[in-house]
Ligand SMILES: Nc1ncnc2c1ncn2[C@@H]1O[C@H](COP(=O)(O)OP(=O)(O)OP(=O)(O)O)[C@@H](O)[C@H]1O
């Protein structure tokens with residue numbers, strides 16, 4: 001008989017799940033900010049800005065998140081910065097999220113008819129003014145469902161940070177399993193917790209999408 | 220001195236030279252109709268005048284503001300000349316009033332109160348004072364186009380470019396827009412319009428420009444252009460050759 005009760009397991013997992021939530025929020029908010037900057041660069045008229053954004057996006061979309069985590073964690077310590085796992089995890093996830101959000105949002109910006117750009121241009125608005133007052137408010141509406149949908153990917157991606165020793169839900173599961181020898185119970189509960197985080201997100205993404213389709217003319 | 224001075228303007232899309240040396244001077248208060256076959260470069264010419272297209276050669280000057288590809292020059296140019304499009308292009312997420320208020324507030328930093336009063340006045344000018352709070356999709360095509368005119372006017376341009384602004388409208392809605400344009404012309408606004416409304420062009424315009432294959436093929440007062448076309452191409456275009 002193991003000295004650990006089921007409640008012990010659940011309690012410890014819940015504690016670790018907090019870090020999954022915090023890391024997800026950091027990645028999502030940080031990634032949103034960086035993603036918005038990348039979006040501006042990616043859709044700008046300046047060739048250099050566009051190239052830079054494309055390079056960034058392709059780099060982060062074209063390599064496994066795992067490699068990015070390793071590079072941030074081990075790479076930075078190689079060149080003399082000893083980064084703690086939480087920092088490496090936060091940084092890598094933020095930049096990874098930003099690359100995907102920038103691409104998702106670019107699609108939404110490009111879905112705005114050219115006439116909107118031309119009309120606002122002819123009214124003497126600058127690129128930033130056009131984005132801020134004309135294009136983004138319209139793009140935002142179509143961007144909400146895929147953005148919320150992508151947040152599910154972010155939550156699941158935090159599991160990878162266990163590799164570099166950040167103690168979130170997945171890492172905690174492994175540690176608790178090692179102590180309790182009850183992998184099925186532990187990972188079962190962990191999976192339930194991931195599901196409890198992700199399901200409401202993907203469900204609301206679906207609902208939002210349907211709502212926006214029905215209410216075509218909502219203001 | 221002319222308000223709009225277009226000198227030897229050439230424009231290419233790849234190998235396709237669309238404007239082949241355009242010269243045109245427009246005096247302040249002048250109303251000009253541009254006619255011509257599809258593909259003759261009418262839209263391209265208008266789009267060049269407010270910098271929606273770049274030009275390859277020549278110069279365009281509007282009240283001292285020169286067309287150049289950088290933001291500063293473009294902004295200066297666009298503050299002098301407004302444009303109205305065939306497809307209205309109202310901002311669908313804003314009410315009619317907000318559509319009119321937006322650019323004065325954002326570009327000219329006009330305070331909201333003032334911008335609102337100005338928007339109300341401009342909407343009244345186009346006969347839509349009561350539609351301030353209506354969204355574009357609650358308006359008919361003719362009403363939307365009139366809001367677009369009000370929106371352009373709110374920037375107090377010296378000249379307006381109109382590219383077939385009644386072509387997307389149901390026939391019964393054409394007149395309400397033409398009336399607004401006619402009134403603007405009578406009040407002394409400088410207008411450069413591409414149009415297929417020959418009767419309107421004949422009644423309202425000071426000069427008519429016939430474009431053919433990227434050139435100003437014939438130009439003159441409407442009586443001459445419509446009444447005594449000199450070139451075969453114009454005669455064919457008017458269907459009298
Ligand atoms: N963005 C573009 N890229 C490539 N070619 C273009 C572009 N815009 C216009 N053209 C070409 O330039 C030529 C002139 O087009 P333009 O739209 O100025 O003609 P138009 O006189 O306005 O015709 P319409 O009466 O049909 O409106 C056409 O051959 C057209 O295919």
Ligand SMILES: [Mg+2]
Pocket residue numbers: 261262263382
């Ligand atoms: Mg045209």
